[in-house]
């Protein structure tokens with residue numbers, strides 16, 4: 001992934017002080033002095049780490065707890081009661097489980113969209129700092145306990161007050177934005193339509209401008225979003241967002257399944273992005289986003305894994321294949337979105353969505369060294385005619401062997417150095433069962 005979309009055989013990358021200094025043929029890439037660390041990538045692919053533009057860190061702990069239901073029931077009967085029973089220890093355990101999975105499958109940067117206060121924001125930010133990932137953390141902002149026209153359905157444990165949310169974003173921003181060598185960013189995580197008043201959306205927009213930060217929101221995920229926007233505001237969802245000042249760079253709409261052509265044009269002109277989450281949309285039967293059409297209209301579209309109960313995994317390689325296949329069958333046109341387009345969505349377009357395209361998302365001199373090494377010497381990745389095809393259509397997250405973020409080797413030979421894998425898994429399991437018990441849900445366990 002570079003501006004010319006080159007695949008360099010017998011290539012090499014030189015990293016110095018966390019920055020890519022040289023990329024090219026191995027015979028041409030030469031350190032000035034002996035390198036501190038040399039990674040032999042023979043038979044392997046070196047590429048930029050994935051940028052997941054829609055993640056719920058706190059949902060890793062409730063993976064498999066809400067299958068086979070529609071979105072509103074999924075939220076009301078399962079996800080909200082479970083997350084409404086979280087404490088800060090659960091939030092941290094879930095975030096570490098999620099980040100462990102992301103590091104192991106090659107994701108180096110993520111946008112978390114809705115961190116409620118009860119998950120313990122400082123604990124989660126500390127975990128991001130310690131585990132070495134690049135994390136954009138959206139603090140929830142809400143004032144209404146509903147979804148669309150379904151008012152007052154939110155679990156009491158999840159309800160927050162608008163003014164407090166706005167104050168918390170500011171204090172969280174002051175404490176954490178730019179920390180960990182600028183790996184941590186703090187954004188506004190606005191709740192979807194029916195969760196905020198129009199005045200609150202305007203305040204979010206003003207706050208984001210004042211802090212020069214971003215905003216993410218679930219938008220047009222299900223048809224209810226469109227019905228609600230038309231009924232309450234007489235507009236389509238993105239038209240309403242335009243009215244409250246929430247269309248522009250560093251604005252990411254999660255899902256965008258039901259966005260329409262006039263809305264794409266507003267977004268393309270003003271610079272808002274979509275986080276396309278195909279697995280989640282398929283599993284919750286939300287619909288199929290018009291991704292090839294939006295790309296053609298000039299909308300920036302990244303990819304997102306969403307969460308533990310909606311996907312149910314955080315593996316961007318799997319997500320790439322799902323995205324490619326979904327749009328081929330939806331349009332009945334195998335040419336509609338090729339492997340390279342999907343790889344762009346998972347890397348450079350994701351970086352653009354987060355306003356980080358000048359820093360990450362490709363292997364270019366001067367960019368931060370966020371890169372991964374995939375072992376291509378496996379039966380399912382042989383023969384090696386076309387690396388891009390193999391990575392998008394045949395690879396698996398577990399083919400990632402080494403993950404480097406900000407020039408630091410976070411995982412080497414499949415061993416994560418910044419998190420104790422065994423204890424993360426054990427803690428997550430123990431806490432998950434306790435949360436289910438506290439919530440009193442009839443979740444099937446075996």
Ligand SMILES: [Zn+2]
Nearest residue numbers: 056218254306
């Ligand atoms: Zn989501």
